[in-house]
Amino acid sequence: MSTPARRRLMRDFKRLQEDPPTGVSGAPTDNNIMIWNAVIFGPHDTPFEDGTFKLTIEFTEEYPNKPPTVRFVSHMFHPNVYADGGICLDILQNRWSPTYDVSAILTSIQSLLSDPNPNSPANSMAAQLYKENRREYEKRVKACVEQSFID
């Protein structure tokens, strides 16, 4: 049955195919348009460079009035990513706007990789290392990048 959420997700998918932003991709899973798989490539000139990080995006029938739940499937070491892959990003919580689409979500997460916000940490160790021991932080991140090839 076509609902506003499903109709909108078809539009989002069409746009993502026709006008794909650099470094991100995503598509609905085979039998359920409400669950998507996505990949974000680690941005250049950051310790995440060369990584291919997998995510899942789960929508409800309230999309786009409410944000989807986005989660990294790949293991991440990042100040704003929880141990379970959940992401602490304002636009996915209290600053969500119905004008965002999948494309905007993925590019926002991509910029979060380049610019972590250590003041609202989801992983306190990553936040602390990011602020106080950048070399160790980068070492941990690079370990994730290498693991992302295997996953």
Add this chain to the structure above:
Amino acid sequence: MGDEVETDTAAEGVNQINQDELILQQQRQIEREISETTALVGDLEPISSLNSEYASDNVYLEKIKDLASKYKHVRRTRPDGNCFFRAFTYANLERLLDNQDDFTSFYKLVENSKNSLVELGFPQFTVEDFYDTFIEVLQRVGEIKNVNEAKKELHRLFNEQGYSDYMVVYLRLLTSGQLQKDQEFYSCFIEGDRTVADFCHQEVEPMYKESDHIHIMAASAAMNTGVRVVYMDRGNSKANTEHDLPEGTTPSVHLLYRPGHYDILYL
């Protein structure tokens, strides 16, 4: 904290619970409870129906008497944070159905609004989605010749979550556009050092964010429709306070405000 750095990678961050999701879960539970008990837009009820909410509260009972001396009916809306936008859009379309000319000029205003939003920097792709639905609702109620049937259809569409919420989103976007277009004027109503654009992103565009005076000013300007808000609260005076927005206009829509919530009033 310092020695935590030594723990191995597998354990990192495990002690941190995903608080955001817990909060969201609880919020969803509360919303479910509200949506099971209150329609998005209710039926017409006599003003005296408000009495039951204030059984032995003399301050409010006096004010309901005052309200009943001016208004015949009240129409309740669901208290989900969108009540102002939903009530205002519904009441406005409902009264426009009574006047073909006003309806036509409002239709034109909406038709032109999409391009203004895109010019202001709103993403065309997503704005279009909400605009299309808004126009579809206008067309569906507009083509029904019998006014009462048209109002029934409006009521039906406004109680269908998909349509109803998209109407709310589009008015939120128009309100945000109005605030940004006229930001010099509106900036003095915003507390703290937030810019008008920040305020719009945090308080206007997201669904379920409650409305204040500034939202109403901008929404009524964007819809080119005067609104009277009747404030009913615990204040000492026997009469309710009234505000017309934009100031000095003849109001076409009347709303009842009780702390935290808006319903529609009928003369």
